[in-house]
Amino acid sequence: MENEKNPENIIEIKNLTKNFITPSETLNVLRGIDFTIKRGEFVSIMGPSGSGKSTLLNIIGLLDSFNEGEYFLSGIDIKSLSFKDKRRIRLFKLGFIFQTFNLIQTLTVQQNVELPLALAKIPQRDQNEKSKKLLEKFGLNKKAKNFPYQLSIGEQQRVAISRALIMAPVLILLDEPTGNLDVKNSEKILDYLQNLRQFNTSILIVSHNPAVKRITDKNYILEEGVLKQLY
Numbered sequence: 247m248e249n250e251k252n253p254e255n256i257i258e259i260k261n262l263t264k265n266f267i268t269p270s271e272t273l274n275v276l277r278g279i280d281f282t283i284k285r286g287e288f289v290s291i292m293g294p295s296g297s298g299k300s301t302l303l304n305i306i307g308l309l310d311s312f313n314e315g316e317y318f319l320s321g322i323d324i325k326s327l328s329f330k331d332k333r334r335i336r337l338f339k340l341g342f343i344f345q346t347f348n349l350i351q352t353l354t355v356q357q358n359v360e361l362p363l364a365l366a367k368i369p370q371r372d373q374n375e376k377s378k379k380l381l382e383k384f385g386l387n388k389k390a391k392n393f394p395y396q397l398s399i400g401e402q403q404r405v406a407i408s409r410a411l412i413m414a415p416v417l418i419l420l421d422e423p424t425g426n427l428d429v430k431n432s433e434k435i436l437d438y439l440q441n442l443r444q445f446n447t448s449i450l451i452v453s454h455n456p457a458v459k460r461i462t463d464k465n466y467i468l469e470e471g472v473l474k475q476l477y
């Protein structure tokens with residue numbers, strides 16, 4: 247048995263299970279997941295609808311609990327953490343990009359991107375400096391004062407990417423990043439994600455779209471509660 251944590255592993259999951267108990271049945275959604283993500287690695291998880299991809303992503307993102315097994319994030323044993331610790335880790339170590347982006351409609355583009363910094367109580371001047379750089383990088387500087395409804399889908403997605411990046415997370419989690427997009431815009435988003443290599447972050451993409459393999463180092467398939475690496 248290896249008990250030592252490899253410091254290069256951002257995510258280390260062993261024999262993890264997750265059950266949902268519903269009035270009619272107990273669903274064994276994850277049945278013994280073994281999974282690691284190394285620093286800087288781009289990884290995808292594919293699998294049929296209902297196979298548990300979002301469930302696993304939510305567990306990895308500390309948004310949901312699990313039943314059995316082990317989960318270490320940057321060497322930290324998740325089981326030992328309080329609700330408050332988890333919230334802190336989510337803010338400082340993880341970036342999220344959801345299928346529907348979850349932008350705040352009453353905040354401008356710039357305010358959306360700065361939101362994690364505001365939650366972390368970073369001074370406004372530093373917030374502006376950081377958001378300006380990212381908005382420029384993603385071609386959004388002219389849209390900084392716009393509200394989300396005034397943006398195209400692709401632009402909204404770039405705002406979501408900028409917001410996910412602003413705390414320089416160790417891992418970015420993406421659920422169906424190309425789900426709402428046509429082929430051309432999906433390709434554009436994949437190009438933007440490919441550019442995230444320079445930020446030294448790891449990425450976990452959950453998707454139905456086999457095109458994501460173009461930008462990933464490792465690919466897995468989740469089927470009937472079991473995760474297998476694709477070669």
Ligand SMILES: Nc1ncnc2c1ncn2[C@@H]1O[C@H](COP(=O)(O)OP(=O)(O)OP(=O)(O)O)[C@@H](O)[C@H]1O
Pocket residue numbers: 266267268273275293294295296297298299300301302
């Ligand atoms: N809170 C919950 N309570 C009960 N069952 C749930 C809950 N969340 C998810 N499930 C069930 O767990 C299974 C896995 O759901 P999940 O959303 O993880 O699938 P998915 O692989 O992301 O699917 P999709 O590709 O359609 O997004 C499904 O059968 C779903 O109905």
Ligand SMILES: [Mg+2]
Pocket residue numbers: 299300301421
């Ligand atoms: Mg899903």
